[in-house]
Amino acid sequence: MRAWTIGRIAGIRIRVDWTWSIIFILITVSLAVGYYPIVFPGLSTAVYWGLGVISSLLLFASVLGHELAHSLVASRQGLPVDSITLFVFGGVSQIEEEPRTAGDEFRMAVVGPATSLVLGGIFYGAFLAIRPASGAAAAVAQYMGIINIALGAFNLLPGFPLDGGRVLRAILWGASGDLRRSTRIASLVGQGFAFLLIFVGIALLFSGNFIAGIWLAFIGWFLNNAAVASYRELIVRQTLEGVQVRRLMTTDIDRIPEGLTIEQVIDQHILSGRQHAYPVTRDGELVGLICLHDIRQVPREGRTTTTVAQAMTPYERLRTIGPTDDLAKAISELGRGGYEQLPVIDAPHHLAGLLRRRDVIGYLHTQSDTGKQDLTGGPPNGERH
Ligand SMILES: [Zn+2]
CATH class of the missing domain: 3.10.580.10 (CBS-domain)
Structure with a gap:
């Protein structure tokens, strides 16, 4: 995988993986050709393409905002943050250490979806405020409002390693004091959601909804791998911790x-x-x-x-x-x-x-x-x- 560093925010490297260009093209095209002409008819083709590109860039900024929230809370807790990478399935914050307490984990996990929901609220509020005046700006504001709220809601699904899964793990961990068992449960829920996504994706595929079907199945596959890997990593880390x-x-x-x-x-x-x-x-x-x-x-x-x-x-x-x-x-x-x-x-x-x-x-x-x-x-x- 190749990724490029595009800058630094608060000392954190911001990187873009080459796979991000896939999502950029997919979203720009589907908005310019499909979504905007249907929902906001009467504008020129050039305007639709412009709106598509602007929306993709705003989506990039929104995902970056979500990851920055995780990373800034992590570094305030004293955990070193190496970088944030944007790739085809969204963003990843490379945080070098795991949170030390259930409370730290809860705050670090919940702040990402909270940021997306607040961004969604601001964009949707802007849409409601400017709707009568400008068609193009209102169209973008509405889309960004919906997509940020969807992003926040999806990440709150309680399957590890989604943010919601981390919230679930933090709650179980805080209640039981057993990190390994809490991670096991949250990862199993994560795998459950992953298989559900794959199943729905395949069902969509057979009903003729090709791109959405493949997309959902891929996200499910990615989530399942991440859930299994995260649990294994915890076991490895616990086995090696404290051994000189x-x-x-x-x-x-x-x-x-x-x-x-x-x-x-x-x-x-x-x-x-x-x-x-x-x-x-x-x-x-x-x-x-x-x-x-x-x-x-x-x-x-x-x-x-x-x-x-x-x-x-x-x-x-x-x-x-x-x-x-x-x-x-x-x-x-x-x-x-x-x-x-x-x-x-x-x-x-x-x-x-x-x-x-x-x-x-x-x-x-x-x-x-x-x-x-x-x-x-x-x-x-x-x-x-
Ligand atoms: Zn997140």
Whole structure:
């Protein structure tokens, strides 16, 4: 998936995924050709297309407003917010941590749909106020009013990970104190709604309503995946929380001095090696990391002249972790960069070990074998819709 950063609001990156262009075209066309000419007849074709484009952009702003509400409440609660991404099914706030209390979760979840409902009320109020005067502006205001209210209402459905599902989870969590069970129930309700949407979508398909049918079925499919994944992520996070990195890190590591050439590295380390990546040292201090990928980037004819120091990822650009950090933090760092391992640092430039992804996955499997729920990996994240 490709996404572009279009700016920052309150320090939060705003990104647009390429799939958003699908919804942009679909909505612009259906409004310009279908909706506006029927509901507000008598305007020119050019005006209808203009209204279609303006409405799509306003919808973009409305979804962004909904996500910003989630993100601003999250950052006020001290949770780091990385970015907001708009994509084909709406928006996602990338919040790096989960809320700490049921009350925090409730406030963070409910503020999104509340924002949509308030926006809907303002647009619809504007429509009622200007209706007699201007046909075009009234048409857009009415449509934006309806779509924002629909957006707010849909997100309030009580199936996790929709906002309403998070509200439901927060209420159950607050009442019982059991986060895992509350998430399980809210995810099952979420899957129920997902299957209902798929069913209605297929029914619409057979009744000849092709686009709406496919659309609903797709949203249902997406929701079902999200419900299953969110529950699994919670289990993974709970299993890894509080377990220190040093328990799983490898300390028996082959290190490479920075002055070796790539050819020497291949002969002396890679051919007999068992590591995917090698810490690079100068006088015993860690100065970088070189992996098989870095070595492959060096052209064959340059292998005798290029040194490790030239081909490695330097210390300043390395993602590292501390030996007393917990594995939940480690797996999200591994997942974010798609790394196979993280250097474990107990003081600046001092390597304590390497934490390998496969050891974390292995640990998860042993935990699931010894009586806990089934889990099949997947990095935890804090996506919020
Ligand atoms: Zn939301």
